[in-house]
Amino acid sequence: MISFLMRRTIPRCRAYSSQTTSELTKVEVNEKTGVAVVTLNRPPVNGLNVAALRSLEKVIGDLETNKCKGLILSSSSKNIFCAGLDLTEIYKPDQEKLKSLWTAFQDLWIKLYGASFPTTAALNGHAIAGGCVLALSCDYRVMVPNSSIGLNETELGISPTAWIIASMQNVLSKRSVELALLQGRIYKTNQALEIGLIDEIANDKDETIKKCEEFIAKYSRVQSLAFSLTKRELRGKAISELTSNRQGDLQFFVDSINNPSVQKFLEKYLQSLKSKKN
Numbered sequence: 001m002i003s004f005l006m007r008r009t010i011p012r013c014r015a016y017s018s019q020t021t022s023e024l025t026k027v028e029v030n031e032k033t034g035v036a037v038v039t040l041n042r043p044p045v046n047g048l049n050v051a052a053l054r055s056l057e058k059v060i061g062d063l064e065t066n067k068c069k070g071l072i073l074s075s076s077s078k079n080i081f082c083a084g085l086d087l088t089e090i091y092k093p094d095q096e097k098l099k100s101l102w103t104a105f106q107d108l109w110i111k112l113y114g115a116s117f118p119t120t121a122a123l124n125g126h127a128i129a130g131g132c133v134l135a136l137s138c139d140y141r142v143m144v145p146n147s148s149i150g151l152n153e154t155e156l157g158i159s160p161t162a163w164i165i166a167s168m169q170n171v172l173s174k175r176s177v178e179l180a181l182l183q184g185r186i187y188k189t190n191q192a193l194e195i196g197l198i199d200e201i202a203n204d205k206d207e208t209i210k211k212c213e214e215f216i217a218k219y220s221r222v223q224s225l226a227f228s229l230t231k232r233e234l235r236g237k238a239i240s241e242l243t244s245n246r247q248g249d250l251q252f253f254v255d256s257i258n259n260p261s262v263q264k265f266l267e268k269y270l271q272s273l274k275s276k277k278n
């Protein structure tokens with residue numbers, strides 16, 4: 001069950017009625033500000049499987065319906081924000097599950113990137129691949145020191161699809177996007193700040209959330225309708241490009257993952273992650 005701490009005094013933020021989302025995503029809404037802290041909660045690394053993606057998508061949909069004031073995306077892990085798509089779901093995949101995974105990721109991106117309220121990522125640790133996409137889909141990113149962030153897909157042998165590139169282009173210069181994507185580069189916190197991949201550094205998780213709250217507070221005098229219409233103008237093109245080509249995008253993903261050389265790499269990659277501890 002999702003835990004809600006709903007405010008009673010902000011008239012535009014109604015109490016949630018849905019209780020169907022699982023513990024995969026926890027939600028707390030600040031009674032005073034109406035800002036929701038949404039916590040990814042799939043240990044050990046918040047790997048994104050279909051259930052986790054759908055859970056987060058539903059939460060964002062509920063926040064949208066309830067006209068909350070802003071979102072802070074965080075993680076229950078001590079040092080990992082999100083390690084991206086669950087690699088065990090894309091190695092030797094069940095084909096139907098693979099399609100569901102990508103479709104759920106597309107749906108989540110459309111909701112998060114297009115959210116009509118301010119969105120922030122409180123990066124209390126690593127944000128790799130799909131984890132970086134979640135961060136890039138928000139309006140603002142605050143990260144703790146000694147963490148890493150980036151899109152390493154080319155290292156995995158797959159190429160980021162148009163909407164993922166658009167999310168990065170929305171944040172970085174064209175030159176930085178080229179370097180980041182073509183090299184499949186993962187940036188340390190300081191480097192990420194230098195190129196603008198994150199907006200601020202915070203000392204710890206609490207401070208990431210505080211800084212995200214401060215960012216959202218800057219919008220308190222902005223009319224919600226003007227905010228959402230302006231955001232739609234800025235981001236709508238990338239979203240409609242995906243919505244008009246969802247099937248093609250899905251097929252590209254499925255073909256990429258099923259490529260024997262990608263599967264071979266994934267096998268070695270998963271082994272290397274496991275053998276780190278030995």
Ligand SMILES: CCCCCCCC/C=C\CC(=O)SCCNC(=O)CCNC(=O)[C@H](O)C(C)(C)COP(=O)(O)OP(=O)(O)OC[C@H]1O[C@@H](n2cnc3c(N)ncnc32)[C@H](O)[C@@H]1OP(=O)(O)O
Pocket residue numbers: 044045047048080082083084085086087088126128129130131133152153158159160161164249252253254256270273274276277
């Ligand atoms: C259209 C064509 C395709 C377009 C694709 C582009 C789209 C891009 C979007 C998504 C793609 C992806 O997201 S693919 C996922 C890629 N993710 C990664 O490469 C991250 C891999 N993980 C790490 O680098 C590290 O785990 C970490 C830095 C995140 C944390 O390191 P730490 O040392 O703290 O932890 P461990 O490495 O020991 O991990 C603990 C535990 O978790 C397992 N693990 C890690 N990552 C994943 C994952 N993504 N999915 C599933 N499982 C994962 C790891 O193997 C360990 O397991 P064990 O405890 O069993 O050993």
